Amino acid sequence: MNDRKYAELIIKEALKIKKGSILVINANTEVLPFVREVAEQAYEAGAAEVKVNMRDEILQRLNAANMSEERLAHFGTYHLDEAIDYAEDGACYLSITGGDPDLLKGIDPKRIALASKTAGAVMKPAMKYTMNDMNSWCVVGYPTKAWAKKVFPDFSDEESIQKLKEEIYKTVRLDREDPIAAWNEHLDILTKRANKLNDMNLDRLHYTTKKGTDLTIGLPKGHIWVGAISTDDRGTEFLPNLPTEEIFSAPDKNRVDGVVYSTKPLNLDGSLVDHFKVVFKEGKAVEVNAKVGEQNLKDLIKTDEGSCYLGEVALVSVESPINRSGLVFMNTLFDENASCHLAFGAAYPTCVKGGEKMSDEELAALGINDSQKHVDFMVGDETLEITGYDAEGKAYKIFENGDFVI
Ligand code: ZN
Ligand code: ZN
Numbered sequence: 558m559n560d561r562k563y564a565e566l567i568i569k570e571a572l573k574i575k576k577g578s579i580l581v582i583n584a585n586t587e588v589l590p591f592v593r594e595v596a597e598q599a600y601e602a603g604a605a606e607v608k609v610n611m612r613d614e615i616l617q618r619l620n621a622a623n624m625s626e627e628r629l630a631h632f633g634t635y636h637l638d639e640a641i642d643y644a645e646d647g648a649c650y651l652s653i654t655g656g657d658p659d660l661l662k663g664i665d666p667k668r669i670a671l672a673s674k675t676a677g678a679v680m681k682p683a684m685k686y687t688m689n690d691m692n693s694w695c696v697v698g699y700p701t702k703a704w705a706k707k708v709f710p711d712f713s714d715e716e717s718i719q720k721l722k723e724e725i726y727k728t729v730r731l732d733r734e735d736p737i738a739a740w741n742e743h744l745d746i747l748t749k750r751a752n753k754l755n756d757m758n759l760d761r762l763h764y765t766t767k768k769g770t771d772l773t774i775g776l777p778k779g780h781i782w783v784g785a786i787s788t789d790d791r792g793t794e795f796l797p798n799l800p801t802e803e804i805f806s807a808p809d810k811n812r813v814d815g816v817v818y819s820t821k822p823l824n825l826d827g828s829l830v831d832h833f834k835v836v837f838k839e840g841k842a843v844e845v846n847a848k849v850g851e852q853n854l855k856d857l858i859k860t861d862e863g864s865c866y867l868g869e870v871a872l873v874s875v876e877s878p879i880n881r882s883g884l885v886f887m888n889t890l891f892d893e894n895a896s897c898h899l900a901f902g903a904a905y906p907t908c909v910k911g912g913e914k915m916s917d918e919e920l921a922a923l924g925i926n927d928s929q930k931h932v933d934f935m936v937g938d939e940t941l942e943i944t945g946y947d948a949e950g951k952a953y954k955i956f957e958n959g960d961f962v963i
Contacts, residue, residue, distance in 0.1 A: 558726040562736070564595045566729060568672040569603055570740055571695040571796040572649050574601030581643055581686040584653040586613040587701040592880035595651065610642065611936055614656050614703070621664050622670065629672045632679045640683035647791060649693035657703030661827030669826055670856045677860075677929030684929070687915040689906050690787045693795035698725055698890050707887045720953040728800040728879050728891060744796075747784035750872075751804045753963050754782040757953050759945040761812065762870065766899075767940040768818040772837065774899075775812025777923040782806045787907070800879060802894040807908035809924035813867050817899065819847075821885060821892050821935035828853045829887075833934075840866050840924075844903070858901060863928030869900035875939055875959035889933050897937030897956070902930030 560659055568574045580599045584592045589611070596607040651890050661669055687694040700721040702714050708724075709717035726732060733739035764772045785801040822831040830850035835842050842858050842865040845851065858865040873896055879886070880895035904926045906912035912920060917927065943956035954962050 558725065558731045560594050561598075562590070562731055563726065563729070564598045566731065566736060566740075567595060567651065567695065567697055567799065570597045570737055571697070571799050572651060572693055573793055573795060574602040574604050574649070575600050576605075576761050578602070578604045579606045579608070579643065579646055579648040580651060582607065582609045582653065584609065584611060584699075585656055586611050588653055588655065588699045589755065591699050592653065595653075595765065608648070614660055614701075618660055618664070621661055621669060624672075626668075626671070629668060630675050631916070632675045633951045634679055636676075637679050637683055640680065644686040644692055646681060649789075649793075649795070650687060650695070652694075652696045652791060653699050654696060654888060654890050655698045655701050655704050657701065658707050658824045658829060659827060659905055660703070661868045662829075665827065666856050667954075669828070670860065673826060674860055674929070681929055685904070688903060688931075690797075691790045691913070693787075693789045694795055694797055695795060695799060696797065697729075697799045698726065698886075698888060698892055704888065706748060706793070708884060714822050724882055724884060724886075725891075727882065728894070730800075730878075741762045743784050747801075747804055748786065750961060750963060751782040751784040754804065754945075754955070757945060759953070760948045762955070763944045763946070764815075764817065764936070765790055765942050766820075766907035766936075766938055767819065768820070769834070770815075770817045770936060770941070771814070772815035772817045772945065774867070775809035775924070776870075777807060777909055779923070780806045781908050781910060783905075783908060798890060798894065800894050802877040802879065803871040803873045805869055805905075805908070807906075807925055808867045808870045808899075810863075810866040810868070810926040811838045811924050813837040817936050819934055819936060820938045821896055822849075822887065823854075823932070823934045824887055825850065825853050825857060827933065830854045831938050837867075842866070857932060858945075860901070860902075860930050861928050863926045864902050864930045866901070866926045866928070867899050868897070868902050868904035868926040868928065868931060869933065871898045871900075871933070872943070872956065872961070873897050873937060874961055875936060875937065875941075879958055892935055893933045896935040896936045897941060897943075897959075898933045900931055900933045902926065902928035902932055 833847035835843035
């Protein structure tokens with residue numbers, strides 16, 4: 558297990574970089590050596606250009622704390638021009654996550670929300686390229702010091718980074734003798750389950766847990782369950798997430814009713830939200846309570862019209878290697894692949910038949926949610942039971958004791 562193998566998995570298996578590919582990498586300054594490794598391998602695979610956007614967390618915090626309110630409310634449209642230019646040229650995207658989960662702790666949530674809302678409003682037209690799978694994209698993780706210390710607080714900086722790196726390698730099956738073969742086997746299981754769910758043509762799902770979750774989630778007509786593999790507009794198959802353990806679809810945003818309890822902490826733009834419950838009525842989150850970070854959660858669902866509705870329903874077995882590691886990664890990419898989850902905000906139009914070609918109005922009529930936000934939160938545990946019902950009311954057991962029974 559080493560960085561070279563990890564980069565190879567990303568370039569060859571997840572993004573299938575080939576001659577002429579344009580790769581855009583978004584990463585943290587702290588992981589620059591790994592970015593260079595990925596860029597080198599992308600060029601070895603024939604890439605035409607590797608464009609790197611670096612962000613520095615210390616500067617990010619300084620800006621969040623000190624920028625004038627006027628400048629916080631400003632986001633230059635040239636960012637959008639650049640994003641559209643690359644997207645139209647067919648670029649594929651790699652996001653390397655793994656920053657400090659507490660980066661923005663203590664900073665006025667209103668300032669964070671303002672900056673995020675401003676950027677989101679300007680960049681919204683660029684979201685469709687990845688949300689609709691028009692272009693290939695992949696999100697991976699790589700340890701930084703602050704993140705590693707959160708996961709392994711009792712070790713030195715160096716040791717904690719090394720330990721987290723090894724755990725990340727395991728979640729992406731680099732510990733297997735033949736990682737690529739292990740991936741293909743895993744992808745096959747996910748695809749078969751997604752096909753079974755598609756054949757059931759369900760109308761709704763009912764969730765219950767010991768903690769008190771009792772939630773009904775309507776599914777739109779023509780919804781599709783998607784496994785780990787996506788296909789972009791140029792016919793290239795790609796893996797949007799490494800690791801990936803989920804099968805997901807879009808809920809009908811207007812048919813979600815009941816209460817759901819979180820089962821893992823949520824890192825919201827650098828602020829931690831934990832031990833929360835959400836009450837839904839006709840799709841809308843009408844009540845939220847959190848022991849930690851309640852205000853951040855309330856601000857999130859007030860961001861725009863769609864942020865208080867759900868945009869994703871995802872199924873993940875408790876047997877997932879991320880869950881079995883017993884670690885809380887404090888990073889959504891990993892924690893969401895440990896547990897069944899839902900997301901506030903935008904749905905993936907690819908989760909309904911023909912969705913990627915539908916107008917906003919057609920998608921809205923099916924109950925496909927739209928928002929500048931997409932925030933996953935974890936709701937699965939060892940007691941989760943999920944029953945699906947088709948339009949005639951026929952019941953199908955989907956989950957028992959936190960695991961698939963299909
Ligand atoms: Zn998901
Ligand atoms: Zn999601």
